[in-house]
Amino acid sequence: MRYGYYPGCSLERSAAAYHQSAMAVVQTLGIDLVEIDDWNCCGATEYFSINLLPAYALVARNLALAQDQGISNQLVAPCSACFLNLTKTDRYMMESSKLAADVNEALAAGGLHYTPGTVRVRHLLEVIVNDVGYDAVAARVSKPLTGLRVAAYYGCLIVRPGYGGIFDDPEHPTALDKLMRVLGAEVVDFPLRAQCCGGHMTQISQEVAFEMIRRLLKNAADYEADVIVTVCPMCQLNLDAYQPNVNQFFGTDYTIPVLYFTQLMGLAFGASPIELGIGKEFVDARPALDKIGVALPLTEAPRRPERPKEALPMPRMEEE
Amino acid sequence: MTATAIAARAPTFLEEVIARTPGESHLERCIQCGTCGGSCPSGADMEHTPRGLFALINAGLRELVLRSNAPWYCVSCYYCTVRCPQQIHITDVMYTLKRMAIDEGYYTESTARDAPEFSKTFIDFVESNGRSFELGLATAYHLRHRPLNAVGMVPMAVGMLRRGRMDLVPTRIKGIKQLQAILKRAKELGGAK
Ligand code: SF4
Ligand code: SF4
Numbered sequence: 001m002r003y004g005y006y007p008g009c010s011l012e013r014s015a016a017a018y019h020q021s022a023m024a025v026v027q028t029l030g031i032d033l034v035e036i037d038d039w040n041c042c043g044a045t046e047y048f049s050i051n052l053l054p055a056y057a058l059v060a061r062n063l064a065l066a067q068d069q070g071i072s073n074q075l076v077a078p079c080s081a082c083f084l085n086l087t088k089t090d091r092y093m094m095e096s097s098k099l100a101a102d103v104n105e106a107l108a109a110g111g112l113h114y115t116p117g118t119v120r121v122r123h124l125l126e127v128i129v130n131d132v133g134y135d136a137v138a139a140r141v142s143k144p145l146t147g148l149r150v151a152a153y154y155g156c157l158i159v160r161p162g163y164g165g166i167f168d169d170p171e172h173p174t175a176l177d178k179l180m181r182v183l184g185a186e187v188v189d190f191p192l193r194a195q196c197c198g199g200h201m202t203q204i205s206q207e208v209a210f211e212m213i214r215r216l217l218k219n220a221a222d223y224e225a226d227v228i229v230t231v232c233p234m235c236q237l238n239l240d241a242y243q244p245n246v247n248q249f250f251g252t253d254y255t256i257p258v259l260y261f262t263q264l265m266g267l268a269f270g271a272s273p274i275e276l277g278i279g280k281e282f283v284d285a286r287p288a289l290d291k292i293g294v295a296l297p298l299t300e301a302p303r304r305p306e307r308p309k310e311a312l313p314m315p316r317m318e319e320e
Numbered sequence: 321m322t323a324t325a326i327a328a329r330a331p332t333f334l335e336e337v338i339a340r341t342p343g344e345s346h347l348e349r350c351i352q353c354g355t356c357g358g359s360c361p362s363g364a365d366m367e368h369t370p371r372g373l374f375a376l377i378n379a380g381l382r383e384l385v386l387r388s389n390a391p392w393y394c395v396s397c398y399y400c401t402v403r404c405p406q407q408i409h410i411t412d413v414m415y416t417l418k419r420m421a422i423d424e425g426y427y428t429e430s431t432a433r434d435a436p437e438f439s440k441t442f443i444d445f446v447e448s449n450g451r452s453f454e455l456g457l458a459t460a461y462h463l464r465h466r467p468l469n470a471v472g473m474v475p476m477a478v479g480m481l482r483r484g485r486m487d488l489v490p491t492r493i494k495g496i497k498q499l500q501a502i503l504k505r506a507k508e509l510g511g512a513k
Contacts (some may be wrong), residue, residue: 040493042329043443049418050422051507054506057502065434096342103506106506110495117351156397157398163413195361195399199395199396201362205432215361280485
C-alpha cells in the first residue's frame with residue numbers, strides 16, 4: 001500500500017518522535033508513506049483568522065503538489081490540524097466553484113493548479129484501522145501491552161466536523177480504543193476523549209488554556225490511566241510540555257505521560273523505545289513502561305525542566 | 321417589498337457576516353437554543369457564548385460583537401458545529417468574526433487583543449519560510465507582546481531545546497518564491513467567499 005505523506009511542521013521537530021514511530025510502525029505493517037516534495041505549512045488555525053483566500057491557497061499548494069507528484073491519489077496526514085485544513089480546503093473547493101476558481105487563480109501565479117476532489121486526504125489512524133485493519137495489526141503484536149491502563153485521547157479535529165467523511169462518532173469515537181485493546185492494553189473510560197486540548201490557546205490566554213488541559217489530566221487521573229495516548233502533535237505538546245506549568249498554576253501534581261499511538265503500537269510490535277523516539281517527553285514515561293516490562297535507558301538526564309542558569313538573557317522573575 | 325427595494329438597502333450586519341463566511345453558513349437559521357454555548361470548552365471564559373453573539377449579530381450590534389473576546393477564545397474544536405440542530409457552521413462564523421474584528425480595528429479594544437498579534441507573527445514566519453518556526457514564534461511574539469509570560473515560558477522553551485524538540489533556525493522550503501507569488505496573488509484577489 002503506497003500513499004503520499006504530508007508530515008506537517010510539528011513532525012519535523014517538536015513531534016519528531018511521532019514521525020519516527022509512525023515510520024517504524026508503517027514499515028512493519030507494509031505501508032509505504034512517500035513524503036510529498038517541498039510541502040508547506042498548513043497555516044494551523046492562524047491563517048484562517050486573518051485572511052481567507054491566502055489561507056486556502058496556502059493549503060491548496062500542498063494538494064496541488066500531491067496531485068502533480070503522482071505518488072498516490074491518497075495523502076496521509078498524521079497531524080489532526082493538518083488533516084482538518086487539507087480536508088476542509090478540498091471540500092470547500094468542491095462545494096464552491098467561486099472559491100475553487102479564486103484559489104486556482106492564485107495557484108496559477110506559482111504555475112500550479114488543483115482539481116478539487118482528486119486527492120483524498122486521510123488521517124494516519126484512520127488508514128491503520130481501516131486499510132490495514134485490526135486483525136492485521138493483532139497479527140504483528142509480539143509484546144502485548146498487558147496491564148497498561150491507557151486513556152485513548154482523540155482530541156477534536158480527527159473526528160470533527162468530518163470534512164473528509166465521517167470516520168468515527170464525532171462525540172464518542174471508539175477506533176483508538178479498539179486499536180489499543182488489540183495491542184493488549186486495558187482501555188480506561190475517558191469521558192473527555194474527544195474534547196479539545198486547547199490548540200494554540202496557550203499563546204493567547206494561559207488561564208483558559210491551562211484550565212482546558214487541567215480538565216483532561218484530571219479526567220485521565222480519575223480513571224487511573226498510566227498513560228494518555230494521542231493522535232496529534234498539538235495534543236501531545238499541550239498535555240505533556242505544559243503539564244508542569246498546569247501543575248504550577250493550579251497547585252496540582254499530575255504526572256501522566258503522554259505518548260503517540262504509534263509509539264505504543266511500536267512497543268507492542270517489539271521495537272525498542274529509542275527507535276520510537278520515546279524519552280523526549282517532559283513527563284517521564286518510565287513508570288508506565290515499567291508496567292509492561294520495557295526499560296528505557298537513561299540517555300537524557302534530568303526529566304524535570306529546571307530553571308535555566310545560562311542562556312537567554314532575560315530578566316529573572318519569581319515563578320507564578 | 322419589491323426586489324429593487326431589497327437590493328437598494330444596505331446589507332444588515334447579519335447579511336455581511338453571512339457573505340463573508342465560506343459556503344452556506346446557515347447563520348440566519350439560529351433558533352437561540354444555546355446548545356453551542358453549552359458545548360463550548362472555553363465558553364465559560366467568553367464574554368458572549370456563540371448563541372449570545374448570534375443574537376447580537378441579528379440585532380445589528382456590530383461594535384459589541386467585534387469587540388467581544390469570544391471569537392478569539394474559540395479554539396476551533398467544532399463541537400458546537402456538529403451539535404447545532406440547525407447545521408450552522410459556527411466555527412467558520414467565529415473565523416469570520418475574527419477577520420472582521422481585525423479589518424475594522426475593533427480587536428484592539430478586546431480583552432483578547434494579543435490574539436491577532438500571535439496569528440500575525442505565526443503567519444509572518446510561514447510567509448517568509450513556508451514552514452512554521454516554534455522558537456522564533458515563541459521569542460518574537462512573547463517578547464514583543466507578552467514579556468511577562470515570556471519569562472514564565474523560558475523553562476519550557478529550554479526543555480524543548482534540550483529534548484531536541486525545537487529548532488534554532490527556521491526551515492525554508494525550496495519553492496518559497498513560488499509560495500510567495502501564490503499568496504501575493506491570493507491577497508490581490510481578496511474577498512472570495
Ligand atoms: S446551537 Fe445552533 S441554533 Fe442553537 S443557539 Fe447555537 S447556533 Fe443557534
Ligand atoms: S468551535 Fe469554538 S465556539 Fe465552537 S465549541 Fe469549539 S471553541 Fe466553542
